[in-house]
Structure formats: structure tokens, C-alpha cells
Amino acid sequence: MAHIIVLGAGTGGMPAAYELRETLGNDHEITVINERDYFQFVPSNPWVAVGWRNRNDITFPIEPYLNRKNIKFVAGRCDKIDPATNTLTLENGTQFQYDYLMITTGPKLFFQEVEGAGPEIGHTHSICTVDHAEALYVEYQKLLEKGSGHIVVGAMPFASCFGPAYEFAFIVDADLRKRKIRHKFKMTYVSSEPYVGHLGLAGVGDSKGMMEHELRNHHIDWIINAKTTKVEQGLLHVDEYNTDGAVHKQHQIKFDLAMMLPAFKGVDAVAAVEGLCNPRGFVIVDELHRSTKYKNIYSAGVCIAIPPVEATPVPTGAPKTGYMIETMMTSAVHNIADELAGKEPHTKGTWNTICLADFGDTGAAFVALPQLPPRNVAWFKKGKWVHMAKIAFEKYFIRKMKKGTSEPFYEKSILKMMGITRI
Template sequence: MPIAKYLTKRGVAFSPAGVAAIDAANNQLTLGDGSHRAYDYLVICSGPRLAFEAVEGSGPEGFSQSICTVDHAVKAHEDVKRLYSNPGPVVIGALPGASCFGPAYEYVLSLEYELRKRKIRDQVPITFVTPEPYIGHMGLGGVGDSKGLMEHKFREHGIRWICNAKITKLTDGVVHFDELDIKAEVVASQQLEFAHSMFLPSFRGSEAIAAVPDLCNPKGFVITDKYQRSPTYNNIFAAGVCVALAPIETTPVPVGAPKTGLMIESMTTAIVHNICALVEGKQVDSVPTLSALCLADMGNTGAAFLAVPQNPPRNRNWTGSGKWVHLAKIAFEKYFMFKVKRGTSEPVYERIALKFMGVERLKDK
């Protein structure tokens, strides 16, 4: 997407150079092209650094695929095409310390659907290997009956799963891992061969941000108060995956807490209100809701998860599934593109997007 085109239309300057360093004491950025930018307020929305180095042999430069970036996904697609031509075992999951599990569930079930469409599913054993203490935990302690839902899906589609798994390394066509018990003691060391594998990594913070004194935790995530502001630097805010959030609970193999789209939207909304308050000489008072609403595509069906707030105990805790989730995800993506390209949120474009998919009544349902 040509980002500059849409930002410029709204009077927002854009640089693709990236940030090389932050001088928080003097309110100045050094960009990747060597230029400098002064700021009154800084909002950090850098996303994560993918820490494949934490597990030997993992990642697109090693022996497993990733879908965390567009380039990774393109490479994974090429590997999947080879799988179609030469079927063999598949191993999907997440590495120790991962916090984003939803895409792994989407990936394994979407791939399983594609294999069935091509009538080669019987030639491809699939195993899901995860550090979660149970299927459907997702770093959230589960949402609604996500455990029962995901176990049902996996049983229905013949997908084997292994939880409390600490992957130690990957070699060519082989994943090595320890299976832990509730006391975090190793009960079995295993190896699984694969013709195709995809593992979501753990995340770390951007190196340029982590280098700022007293801004981040040891993993490089920005420490914020309830207003999304740094306790050390009162003109620095942060939103999204780069924000430090404590895990929901202690698990035998460490897992992190995800930062989902709805949560990030509430973070950025709070930041905007709080910066406006500071500009007007008022006290910050906007606090994000930090709720989670996720639509997970699973080939020709899907699952929806709602957690209000994201961390338990919750006021709302619901899971649903059906083909409507698959249709909704596609329809909302089309709607989003209309909004971006047209620069409007007029209801007509929502109707166009939903009608495009033949599901104009989906919103009401």
C-alpha cells in the first residue's frame, strides 16, 4: 500500500526512513537516513521485532516458515506450493515466549482446508506444537469456550496437538522440542519430521527504542501507565505490540499476552485524547478499554472471540463459530479498503463492500 499517498491527503508528513535513535532527553529523533526530527510529543507504534534468534534454526532464514510479514508470507506460500506437489508431514505452531497465537490457528486450519480441496489431505499428517498449556489458551487464559472449540476443530479435521511444548531447535526437516509437565519439568524430548513447517516467534522491542534509558522493560517493550504514557518521559506515548503487558498467568512454558486490533484502537484513541488535553493545558484522563474482538478465518469457516476486557476476570466472555465469520472477515477487509481509498466512512461504501460479498445483511446478524 502506498502509505504516503493517503497520509499526505490528510496533511500528515510521512518518512519511510525508520527511526535509528531516540534522544528522549532532548526530544529528538535520528532517522535511518541520518536526518533529525524534533518533537513535542512522541507516539511509538513500532510493532515488534521478530526474535527468531531465540530458537536455533527457526525462521525464514532457517528451517521454518513465518507469516509475520508480507515477504515471509510470500516465501511461505512458495513452500506450500512445493508441499502440494510433494505431500508430506506438516508441523505448525509457536515458539517459546510467543504471544500472538491466532494466526497459527488460522494458518493450520486454512492449510488443512486447502489440502482437502486438492484431495491430498490423506497424504499430509498435521501436528500443532505450542507452548500454550492447552489448545485455545492463546495467551489469554482462553476466551469463552475457546478450548472446547479448538479441540473440536482439531479433532474434526484430524489435527494432532502437543501443548506445553518448548521448541529447542530446528534442523533441516526436523523440529526438536521438550514436552513439559505442570511443574515445568521435562517429561519427554521429541522430534518431528516435516515437509513444511510454520512457527510464530516470540517478540522483542525495536532496538532503537530499547536503547532509550528507562523507557522499556528487558524485552524492549515500552513501559506505560494507564494513560499509555511513559512514567519516565511524560511526552512519550506508546500503543500496540510495542507496549509492555504482563502475561495473564504463569505457564510451564512462557507465553505472552497478545495485543489485538480492538485493543490497539482503544490505546491510540486514548493517546489522541490525552495529547489534546496536554495541548490545552489539562490533565490526561483518557484510559483505553483494552478489550479484544478477533475474527479468525479457518478456510471456509471461522471463529470469533470477544473478551471485555481482554484480561480476566471479564464482563463479557464469548466465543462463536461458523461460515459467517469467514464472510465477515472478507467483507470487513473490503470495507476497510473502500474507507482508505475513498477517504470516507460513508455508509454507502459499507453497503458496497458487504454487497460485493453478497452478505449485505451480515452486519445486522
């Protein structure tokens, strides 16, 4: 009997654990280790930040649901990984031996990249965790009570997931319009992207034109090629670069509320393993999602290393969206199963991107097949159906995690909805 440990229980780790159990049966031991004892559906955090959802809507305790599938769960932070002895050590000193390790930790939110950033010790907010979204909601309520102000939304240098920034900007706009007070608030989108709609993907279809139109139509100003260098209370220091990589203009942007997505890095325990990660702490994997150095370590999701789609004047990363993560997990699971069965692993994930971005009362969906251009499919559409699809996705995914299945969602649902039958 082999022991497989899944390190991380997010939108990748939980499905991976279920798929491992479905694929392997009960012949092997599976343990999930996660820093928190609850699952949080991260894509709903922008709604939490404006009060459209609360913690109970998008979180649930992990252990009872995993236990139903004969999967052990341990709540605790991993402080050390020792590949030489196949051992994990938790913060309380407890050690676990593994035969195979699947790393699905997600990223470390590296607010320290920019002085004065972050919700704990800085002056900007985040929607990357439910705790951060709740803290942002408290400050948003204070701003509503004040009755007017400047709201800045965007992404810091080295950010790699820009969709939630656009989502939050448009969701705030929609919330203010519903309250009939939108005219009292100035909004500015500030991003490290080289142009509006770049999304870390070098654009998808006419995403540049469409997103510029949307920002303009919603009276949201923008500054792109923006390197945020420092944040003070109520003041964002930004260098705006031109296409040649030289500083074109310097801004000091006064704000009353700022939500700036941070740079991502690898979590400390993973980044500390010699030869496992790139310089920013992301796990280096081959096309089988297996570590290039440690053959019994697999990794998938936001924590793996993939190169930027293109060089940009201000550093940006490439996003790892839901469909890509879904296929990564399946790849890793089936390759572990092959190894346990004495077969040569061969399953590969896809580098395709599919994303639903909610805009509060409408939304945009984009498909990039593959993620790196030139592409076979570059599809970008807007409509109220995307808003409804995002709500349906939330309900479906949370229910799926409670039910304990790993049924693929994107191929069966989203691609069909978009009329895409072949990838």
C-alpha cells in the same frame, strides 16, 4: 504549532495519524515515519501464504494517502531516539525534532530466541509480514508439487499472538481439502500454550473444548506446553512440559514445511532508550498510554508492555488484538490533544479482547471483556459467518486506510454483529 511524530505505520499507526489529524485539525504538524514505504494488512497474511491473496491485494503505498490529509510521510528505519533532545535519528543520519512522539512500531520478530528458527537464516517460516508470507507460499507450492508431506504449524516460546497459528493451520487444511489432497498430508499443531485454545488469554469461554474439537475434526494432531529448543533442516526439537513445569517428553518432529510464530521483542531503537521499556523492549505505559518516564512519549499497540494473563510452564505472552489497539490509539490521541489544549489528559483505553479467526471456510470469534479474568463477558462462537466477517473486515479496513478516516470498527461493527451492546 507542535510537531507530533508517529513512529510506525501499521494497523495502529496509520489510524492514529488520521485520528490525530481529525482531532487536532491543521493547527499542528504530523509526521509518520515507517521503515517501509507501503502499508500491509497483516491479518491477511495467512491467505497470502496459500495463494488466496497476493501482495497487491493487501498492500498500498503510504505517502499519497497520508499526504491527502496533510500528514507528512518519511520512509526509513529509526536508529535512535533521544528523549533528552526530543530527536529521532534515521538510518541515513536524518534527524527529526518532535514535541510529542507516538510509538506504534509493532514488535521485533525475535527468531533468534530459538536456534535455527526463521525464514531468512533458519528453517521455519512465518506469516508475520507479507514478505514472509510470500516466501512461505513458494515453499508451500513446492510441497504441493511433491504431493505429500508433514506440515507443522504453531508458536515458539514467548510468542504472544496465537490466533494466526490456528488460522494458518485451518486455512492450509481447507486449501488441501479444496484440492482434494488433504489425505496425503499429515498436520501437527505445536504450541507453547499450556492447552489448546489458551490463546495467551487463559482461554475464552469454552475455547479449549471447541478448539480441541476443531483440531480433532480436521485431523490435526497437537503437542502443547511445547518448548521448541532448536530447529534443523526438516527437524523440530521440542521439549514437552507437564503442568508442574518439568520436561515430560522430548520430541524430534520431522517436517516438510513448518510455520512457527516467533517470540516478540521491542524494536532495537525503542528498546535502547533508558527507562522507556521493560527487559524485552516493550514500552512501559500508564493507563493513559503515556510513558511512565517521558511524559511527551505515548505508545500503543503490540509494542507496549502488558503482563501475561497467567504464568505458564512454557513462557507465553498476552495478545494485543484489534479492538484493544483501536482503543489504545484513541486514548493516546485524545490525551495528546488535551495536553496541547492545556488540559489534563484523562482518556483511557480498554483491556478488552475481540478477535475474528478465519478457518478457511468457517471461523471462530471470541470476546473477552476484560482481557484479564474474571470477566464480564467470555464469548466464543464458531460459524461460516466469521469467515465472511473476516473478509469484510479486510476490505473495510484497507478502504478506510486509503480513504483516510479513523472511524472505529469494532464497536460499530463487530460488537453489533455479535449482539453485544454494552461493554
